[in-house]
Amino acid sequence: MTAPDFRGDPPSHYLCSLLEEAGLPHLFTTRHFPGVSAFREPGPPLGPGAQELLAAHALAAQPAAFLKQVHGASVAHVSHGGHAGQGDALMSDKPGLPVAVFSADCVPVLLYDPEGRRVAAVHAGWRGTVQGVAGAAVDALRNEGGEPEHFLAAIGPSIGPCCYEVDKPVIVRLDAAFPGRWGSWVRSRGNGKWMLDLWAANEEQLREAGMRGDRIANPRLCTGCRGDLFYSYRRGDNGRLVTIAALPLSATP
Numbered sequence: 468m469t470a471p472d473f474r475g476d477p478p479s480h481y482l483c484s485l486l487e488e489a490g491l492p493h494l495f496t497t498r499h500f501p502g503v504s505a506f507r508e509p510g511p512p513l514g515p516g517a518q519e520l521l522a523a524h525a526l527a528a529q530p531a532a533f534l535k536q537v538h539g540a541s542v543a544h545v546s547h548g549g550h551a552g553q554g555d556a557l558m559s560d561k562p563g564l565p566v567a568v569f570s571a572d573c574v575p576v577l578l579y580d581p582e583g584r585r586v587a588a589v590h591a592g593w594r595g596t597v598q599g600v601a602g603a604a605v606d607a608l609r610n611e612g613g614e615p616e617h618f619l620a621a622i623g624p625s626i627g628p629c630c631y632e633v634d635k636p637v638i639v640r641l642d643a644a645f646p647g648r649w650g651s652w653v654r655s656r657g658n659g660k661w662m663l664d665l666w667a668a669n670e671e672q673l674r675e676a677g678m679r680g681d682r683i684a685n686p687r688l689c690t691g692c693r694g695d696l697f698y699s700y701r702r703g704d705n706g707r708l709v710t711i712a713a714l715p716l717s718a719t720p
């Protein structure tokens with residue numbers, strides 16, 4: 468159910484089977500997707516070279532809406548494309564309007580409320596995770612009338628517990644935010660270092676916000692391990708991965 472459906476040779480992007488079966492236009496890019504500008508490059512993150520593949524997946528009816536990501540937990544409601552201010556989660560109820568987040572180790576999450584017909588994209592690094600941005604996005608969809616037990620979520624390529632070493636300041640913040648609960652998300656390496664499992668932390672936040680575990684897809688694709696496919700900020704890459712989805716233009720069952 469959670470196996471990634473890679474497309475292209477070399478793979479330029481993949482689809483999440485769970486969202487595919489639900490009829491949600493979406494994709495997760497690899498480093499081989501054309502037309503994506505690097506972090507700090509001028510111009511739109513998704514350039515003309517990206518349009519053909521986006522259009523092939525019903526993601527080019529309008530320009531994508533995106534945020535200046537600031538490692539926070541605010542959720543923006545967007546109704547048109549282009550730059551939509553600061554924040555780390557954005558949601559839309561406009562058919563055909565893609566919402567996109569960018570990452571290179573941080574955890575991207577797509578959320579879909581098929582009944583309420585709303586979609587959200589989330590960017591959660593350790594700071595966003597500590598501030599509960601994934602749960603905040605579920606809450607935002609719920610506040611619009613959605614029922615979280617019906618939502619679907621897909622976690623994208625990001626740094627896994629195999630590669631994500633953190634030190635004391637991160638652990639102190641985790642402990643303050645999730646007292647007594649963060650222990651299962653880390654593995655001590657000694658010498659004041661821990662391996663942090665951002666996937667486990669975010670999956671738990673989604674469940675605590677009311678989602679069902681079997682509606683959360685995580686192919687566990689690690690940006691640290693898979694330099695052939697993904698960008699990793701920690702490895703020194705400047706490129707960005709795109710996580711994007713749009714409500715279908717016509718209603719699907």
Ligand SMILES: [Zn+2]
Nearest residue numbers: 629630689692
């Ligand atoms: Zn890894």
